[in-house]
Amino acid sequence: MSSKDWIEKDFYAVLGVDKAASADDIKKAYRKVARESHPDHNPGDPKAEERFKAASEAYNVLSDSGRRREYDEMRSLFGSGAFRRNARGGGQSGGMPFDVSDMFGGGGAGDRRFGGAGFQDLFSSIFSGGQAGGQAAPRGPARGRDVETEVALDFGDAVRGVTLPLTLRAPGVCDTCHGNGAKPGTQPRTCPVCHGAGVTTRNQGSFSFSEPCRNCQGVGTVVEEKCPECHGSGGVTKTRTMNVRFPAGVADGQRIRLAGRGEPGERGGPAGDLFVHVKVRPDELFGRTGDDLTLTVPVTFAEAVLGTDLRVPTLDSAVTLRVPPGTPSGRVLRARGKGVVRRDGQAGDLLVTLDVVVPARLSDEARTALESFAEQTPPAAREHLDARVRRVS
Numbered sequence: 001m002s003s004k005d006w007i008e009k010d011f012y013a014v015l016g017v018d019k020a021a022s023a024d025d026i027k028k029a030y031r032k033v034a035r036e037s038h039p040d041h042n043p044g045d046p047k048a049e050e051r052f053k054a055a056s057e058a059y060n061v062l063s064d065s066g067r068r069r070e071y072d073e074m075r076s077l078f079g080s081g082a083f084r085r086n087a088r089g090g091g092q093s094g095g096m097p098f099d100v101s102d103m104f105g106g107g108g109a110g111d112r113r114f115g116g117a118g119f120q121d122l123f124s125s126i127f128s129g130g131q132a133g134g135q136a137a138p139r140g141p142a143r144g145r146d147v148e149t150e151v152a153l154d155f156g157d158a159v160r161g162v163t164l165p166l167t168l169r170a171p172g173v174c175d176t177c178h179g180n181g182a183k184p185g186t187q188p189r190t191c192p193v194c195h196g197a198g199v200t201t202r203n204q205g206s207f208s209f210s211e212p213c214r215n216c217q218g219v220g221t222v223v224e225e226k227c228p229e230c231h232g233s234g235g236v237t238k239t240r241t242m243n244v245r246f247p248a249g250v251a252d253g254q255r256i257r258l259a260g261r262g263e264p265g266e267r268g269g270p271a272g273d274l275f276v277h278v279k280v281r282p283d284e285l286f287g288r289t290g291d292d293l294t295l296t297v298p299v300t301f302a303e304a305v306l307g308t309d310l311r312v313p314t315l316d317s318a319v320t321l322r323v324p325p326g327t328p329s330g331r332v333l334r335a336r337g338k339g340v341v342r343r344d345g346q347a348g349d350l351l352v353t354l355d356v357v358v359p360a361r362l363s364d365e366a367r368t369a370l371e372s373f374a375e376q377t378p379p380a381a382r383e384h385l386d387a388r389v390r391r392v393s
């Protein structure tokens with residue numbers, strides 16, 4: 001889910017609760033909507049399915065106090081109209097609705113999550129308590145840059161939560177020579193070829209060409225004794241490692257913000273933030289919808305008709321599910337609490353979809369038995385289709 005979604009979607013309205021609703025109210029409201037719109041109770045109703053999905057998405061955010069706070073902040077920011085004045089330079093009055101695509105799509109400033117650089121800057125300055133309205137706030141030492149990185153998590157780690165060491169590499173100035181490339185105690189010398197100009201002039205016929213000095217690569221100075229750290233380049237790749245905690249239930253596409261873990265500020269300025277984009281590797285068995293895990297289990301026609309007990313895996317154990325007699329293909333059975341368990345103790349479910357498998361081959365005995373079954377079974381109810389066929393043919 002993108003931040004654009006967050007701005008466009010009113011999760012409170014989806015669940016029919018007030019913005020000040022308690023966690024308990026939100027939970028109750030979600031259960032109600034989910035129960036009413038559940039695909040099991042509304043087979044073949046795409047609107048109900050849409051509602052069911054929207055409710056899961058809303059609950060996913062609002063049930064997590066941290067994400068809910070972030071969502072509220074973003075919504076109040078965009079609802080206030082402060083951004084609109086900034087982004088478009090006009091005096092249009094604020095408030096929803098507004099054209100989000102203006103902010104995200106336009107400008108062609110790259111397809112980063114937040115679109116153009118202007119927004120990125122505004123966004124980070126707001127979160128660091130900075131100059132949201134564009135008023136002239138006093139400028140202290142420069143704040144460090146925000147850093148974005150991406151992490152791929154295993155499916156199970158994302159469900160259970162995990163702490164991982166995160167190594168960030170960024171170019172920086174060599175601390176040993178302070179960037180001039182010379183061995184400590186020595187100084188770079190003016191280039192004897194270009195005399196410090198960094199360019200040389202070459203004559204060819206009646207033309208003369210200026211080109212970067214080959215002796216000093218255009219720098220104008222040469223390093224006699226190279227800095228052992230950066231080998232004379234003045235720059236090094238700096239590596240830092242930190243442990244990052246990914247909470248249980250972190251989802252694919254989610255962005256985690258670690259305040260003050262970005263690049264350090266200049267001369268004691270505040271550090272930037274670190275944004276970690278989470279990718280979750282798919283699992284070979286399980287899928288995931290919000291806090292619910294999903295699993296497809298093949299069953300035979302006989303099992304679906306006669307009923308059976310199924311032993312199915314959960315992420316960490318196994319459960320027995322009762323398939324009642326006469327269960328249609330595609331029916332979803334629910335193993336309560338076997339989904340994602342969040343920090344607050346709430347858990348999603350394991351949703352098991354039954355898939356009736358049609359055998360491609362039959363033994364002679366099975367074929368005979370099936371033919372005898374067919375003779376004793378009423379035909380499928382297709383009168384409504386037959387009527388239409390007669391009308392059009």
Ligand SMILES: [Zn+2]
Pocket residue numbers: 191192193194195196197198199213214215216217218219220221
């Ligand atoms: Zn030179």
Ligand SMILES: [Zn+2]
Pocket residue numbers: 174175176177178179181182227228229230231232233234235
């Ligand atoms: Zn160096």
